[in-house]
Amino acid sequence: MSHQWGMVIDLDRCTGCEACVVACHAENNISTVGDDQAARGRAKHWIRVERYYEGDFPDVKVKFMPVLCQQCDAAPCEPVCPTFASYHTSEGLNGQVYNRCIGTRYCANACPYNVRFFNFYNPAWEKPLHLQLNPDVSVRSEGVMEKCTFCVQRIKAGEIKGEAEKRELKDGEIQPACVQSCPTRAMVFGDLNDPHSEVSRFARSNRGTKLLGELGTIPKVTYLQKDSWHGAEDA
């Protein structure tokens, strides 16, 4: 049976340390754009940690929410792409084929999560960041859209390894960079087609909720938090 990769993010565990953001940049060759461009809203972070504040100073509660591509099953970004640069893979990922992208940016408009990032210029790395480029991930040129891939290079490497050794993949064997680097284990990654996998069990949790689920995008990322279970306050 083919895999359907999914993720669970436990907001009750997230401390907002942003290790996932750093790990993602390092793993996926995401270029930094500099102060000026970042101020114009052109920074690229495939995963970001959103901060929400509850209450007034000094009684403030901060909530963190890591947001990355939700790898929707009914993804609004996919049908609108005229060149199939954005398409659905057999393993349920929202693929982004950089070579096919002509830069209409329609996908980024259609995405309700704003997790698609555009290369307004050719990428550049400040020294010594250029020394840590990941050879498994292509760099993206100017005029091309990019986004979180669930670290597809790691998924493929794991699958190839499993095939070579003629064995099933173990649950948790494949981990995207963000999941691997999370110090509080707030993120869990795995195969949703396997009902016994950790990610499947967590995804069925009462605390589970989908981001903007009401839009019918069927995201494959589930967020866990205490207050989200209807009818149970502070359960």
Next chain:
Amino acid sequence: MAQKTPEQINDDLLRPLSGVSARYLIIMACLVAVVIAAAFAFGWQVYNGIGVAGLRRPVFWGFYITNFVFWIGLSHAGTLISAILRLANATWRRPVTRCAEVITVFALCIGATFPIIHLGRPWLAFWLAPYPSERGIWPNFRSPLLWDFFAINTYLTGSVTFLLLPMIPDFALIRDRSSGWKKKIYTVLALGWIGTPRQWHRLEKAMQIMAVAIIPVAVSVHSIVSWDFAMAPVPMWHSTIFAPYFVAGAIFSGIAALILAMALLRKFLHLEEYLLPIHFENLGKLLLVMSLLWVYFVFAERLTSWYGNESSEMAVFWMTQRGSFSPLFWTMVTCNFLIPFPLLAIKKFRTITGTAIASFTVVIGMWLERFLIIVPSLSRKYMPYAWVTSPYRPTWVEITITAGTFAALGLLYMLFSKAVPIISIWELKWGRHEETVRDPVLARRDEEAMA
């Protein structure tokens, strides 16, 4: 004017074709300069990257797509209006049709370049065309952008045919009156027209077919342009009203462009005896109807959004209604309704100047309308954390390219008016003939009304 002989009509309408004045050359030089500046700006953008435009996340569409919708909308001036008037047998249309059809063809050509200018990698635009390639992949037919590609190409082909067909007898006329290299060119263009009954019959038949065929094409073009927005789950875009709203808006701006062009042509080419106050009055009435229809659509759209009170839509709604975009919003309402309505509704003001002023404000208002549909929605998509922090501002690149396209329309129009009589000579004569032969009473009444 009724006393003009066919020869006088020929002389009057063919006069602009011979020779250029100093004024013509000066205006031409200015327009060429602006177009060159725009070409330079586009080259700058291709060389340095689309980052030189003001676009930013999440406002990925800005001036370029605004211009795209604006120009495609403007293109509804011609073919659609002239086809409808032709089918409705509105006899007053005759001197108007060609000016209108020319706007369509040029506005479409200009509008169609914007989706390419706006691409991140414009040199790959041809990937939208379905052709067997080494990439082994077809374009995605589910994408509204691809529907656009086909709709615009169909409309362009149709409207070029619709423009060229009735030019054939006029080409023949010019051919017969010219000599040298000019004669050679017009001989080719006239396609062997000698005016036999058989040829006339065929031409009339072809025009009938084209007039019927072009109407659904024109409606579909702007419906599809609206679906570029309405198909995406973006607040205030995802609306069923968009297709008819856009078509109405397109015709609205199209008529305005036509009136403006006619007013300018009348002045510069001295067509005072052909483009009469009654033409402006009749088109002014059409513009009035479209203005009312536009207000109705805006009201219906705004009211249902407000009453529905859906939180993500309200974020966009209030930003345009009384937030940072409200000055533009109320300017739009002023330009599209508050100014044109009295000018067009009160008979005393429905003069050439009156309709031209109304048209000028409508063109501005309709440009703003497209901008206000695109940018506010993208600035306030669902998740507040991703709302735009530094608002979208166009850079000199976008502004120069925008100015360049307006200059390009003027330039193309000026060149065209030197190559082809801007008023269809044979149709004008035919109209005179029909009126006098068929119904002398009616003809006299019309003449009195026109006088």
